[in-house]
Amino acid sequence: MQNIIITGGTGYIGSHTAVALQESGFKVVVFDNLSNSTTDSLYGIERITGTRPEFVQIDCTDLSALRDAFSRHSDAVGVIHFAALKAVGESVQRPLLYYRNNLVGLMNVLLCMTEFEIPSIVFSSSATVYGVPETLPVTEDTPLQPATSPYGQTKVIGETIVRDCVAANPKMRATLLRYFNPIGAHPSGFIGENPSGIPNNLMPYITQTAAGIRPILRVFGNDYDTPDGFCIRDYIDVNDLAAAHVAALNNMLSGTDGVSTFNLGTGRGYSVMELIDAFRDATGVSVPYEIVARRDGDVPAIWADATSAAKVLNWRAKVPLSNTLQSAWRWQINSGEKKS
């Protein structure tokens, strides 16, 4: 069995990817400092797959501890590096925290991979690297824009760091995955997104409002230059995203060298209002909302051209939006039950 190290593996996307990897026959070791997750997700992974991944509580910014952990898992054939802080607004308030956590963490992981000769890395990038795109949909060749937040900068710079390391080391290979808007949960309801405090993102805000935890959803702006005036995003099911990581890893393990970059989206954009309506249609629950002013920094519209991932990785988003919204709702209900 081939071993894979997943940093940030108790988090939202990492836990779903751990399930997908275990179901594809990999052995998973999770490295996480639990700054934005708990070990509950390991229990969820075990309930789904029958196997609890090995867990190492570790901070990727602590090089000596990381080196020690890598030395004990130097048989790993690849690393999926999810570990990062991701709150855009907080990154504006605390830029050094974000640059240090996201970039020092990444550099330490790359250093350990070099020292222990682990060749393959998947790096979590983001559609945020495209800024406000001039043409839609965006392909991987769409020019990157200077990011509007320190968080976004950590993805732009992170991609560059990974590229430079691969250029300098012919034994190393990398896949940069640019996620659009990940939503939903595992259909079992055993793992899902667990935002601490007031959610920044639309989907958990919708489910928490539907559950009565938040009184009303604030919809940011209805005067955009889009068909219905609301912002458009490409919402991708987290299980589809997880499957793409397995495909990316297999592509490198089967010998693809250098750096590959893929957009991970559905190729279809939905406006905020279309998503609210789709949630009601899928779950039968209407979410109270009010339209308020635009949120600073929001991109009016973005969706992916994901044909490269289809051609090279044979990967496509498959889960219908209604199933994704139902899984998000199921997870919300389950996590409410756990708390009460």
Ligand code: NAD
């Ligand atoms: P998450 O917060 O649920 O998971 C990240 C995990 O990393 C958490 O468990 C956290 O405890 C851990 N972590 C953070 N800093 C660490 C450190 N220094 N050492 C060890 N562990 C650390 O977030 P997620 O949504 O699963 O995101 C995973 C990755 O995908 C991140 O790199 C994020 O930037 C990227 N991404 C997320 C989205 C999104 O909307 N969720 C979109 C694009 C890209």
Ligand code: WQD
């Ligand atoms: C989606 C749409 C909002 C909340 C962010 C990061 C990006 C990536 C994913 C990590 C927008 C609207 C939202 C609310 C609303 N993360 N909205 N009311 O902004 O596309 O992307 O998360 O890489 O980097 O910037 O996602 O879910 O915050 O917003 O009306 O309470 O929902 O204006 O149009 P976004 P989001």
